[in-house]
Amino acid sequence: MMGRGDGPGAGAAGGPNRHVPVLLEEVCETLDAKRGGTFIDGTFGAGGYTRAILDSNPRNAVIAIDRDPDAIAGGxxxxxxxxxxxxxxxxxxxxxxxxxxSEGFERVDGVVLDIGVSSMQLDEAERGFSFRNDGPLDMRMERVGPSAADLINESTEAELADIFYHYGEERRARAVARAVIEARRRQPFETTKQLAELVASLIWQEPGGIHPATRVFQGLRIAVNDELGELARALHAAERALNPGGRLVVVTFHSLEDRIVKQFFAARTGRAAGGSRHMPTTFVPEATFEAITRGPIVAGDLEISRNPRARSAKLRAGARTEAEAQEPLSAIMMLAELPQTAEKRGGRR
Structure with a gap:
């Protein structure tokens, strides 16, 4: 559930051989990078997609973006x-x-987004993304703003339960939130080990299953970095930025991300509209994308055997039509927001 499925085996940009971009061939083929043009790599990471796009055609240019200052320096x-x-x-x-x-390109020919956290961030204990390596409870991609420790130590029980349940999809969210409140009364949370051990004491790990803290850490990371909100904004930004015929390719790693991408393409290709004998057909705006994939592209057995992190990856893509870009979809933006379903009692504990 980490995103940017990098693993051992391929060269990073200017760095050691640690990073393998997931679905690399499928991304380049779906993006149609061989045709030549200007492309945006919205999640530069270790530069895997960017390098492949540049290698696809000597005329290709790439605008690569990353929130993480370490990724910028490493590139x-x-x-x-x-x-x-x-x-x-x-x-x-x-x-x-x-x-x-701002870089002088009013329109581009392709956009690729590889959602989530990179293996570089997970592998560095001091970044605080991983429960497997003890470090400060941080998780900030940009190294600025409130950290995971701030959320854990300052949020109410209801707020934490919402984060764990909706962003982490943790079924025992309320029990974990309650335990966090009790534990922080004795000592504030400062490290990943503190939180991981608390969660592990509450949730049974099934044989061969994921670590008990996986979902809690996922929920915190998404909340700290507003990852779903950024994804929703990026989809609409790509719609505005792409030339007619330009490709938008998105690789997701868990159901929350994939749901947003799937529903965005369904709405923008017109597949989400229509009527029935009970409900009349309403006005349908002109489609801004044509579907390229009829369902998600997933990694094959060979890639998964080489890079287990590819197992949960899903690729969806669309080609921009000549229709004018539309206003952001409120339904998509709402999917990125944290539903306020837990009982709110107000105040901080």
Whole structure:
């Protein structure tokens, strides 16, 4: 459930051989990178997709974006090697259309988004993303703003339960939230180990199953970085930024992300509209995308055997039509918000 499914085996941009982008061939083929043009890699990470796009056609140019200052610094070698064909920008992919404009590109020919956290972030204990390596409870991709420790130590029980349940899909969210409140009264949470051990004491790990803290950590990470909100904004930004015929390719790693992407494409290709004998057909705006994939593309057995993190990856894509970009879909934006379903008692505990 981590996203940016990088694993051992391939060269990172200017770094050690640690990162394998998931569905790399499928991304390039669906993006139609061989045709030549200007592309946006909204989640640069270790540069895997960017490098493949640049290699697909000597005329290709890439605007690569990443929130993480470490990724920006690590990409310097690839920027130098690509000369003027690669522009690496520190920013959020939810702003990809304005970033492209600021770099002199009113429209682009393709956008690829690989959602979630990278293996580089998971592997560095000091970033606080992983429950497997003890470190500060941080999780901030940009290293600024409220951290996971801030959320854990300052949110109400109801707020924490909502985060764990809706963003982490943790069934025992209320019990975990209650235990967090009790534990922090004795000692504030500062490290990933503290939180992981507390969760493990409450949730039984099934043989061969995921670590008990997996879903809680996922929920916290999504909340800290507003990951679903950024995804929803990025989909609409790509719609505004793409030339007619330009491709939008999105790789997701868990159901929350995939639901947003699936429903966005359904709405923008017209597949979500229509009537029935009970409900009349309503006005349907002109489709802004044509479907490229009839359902998700997933990794094959060979890739999964080489990179187990590819197991949960789903690729969906669409081609931009000539229709004008529409206003953001309220239904898609609502999917990215945290539902306020837990009982609220107010105040901080």
């Amino acid at each position: 310097a070698a690839l920027v130098a090697k690509a000369k003027r064909r690669l522009t690496l920008v520190a920013g959020r992919f939810g702003d990809l259309d304005t970033i492209a404009m």
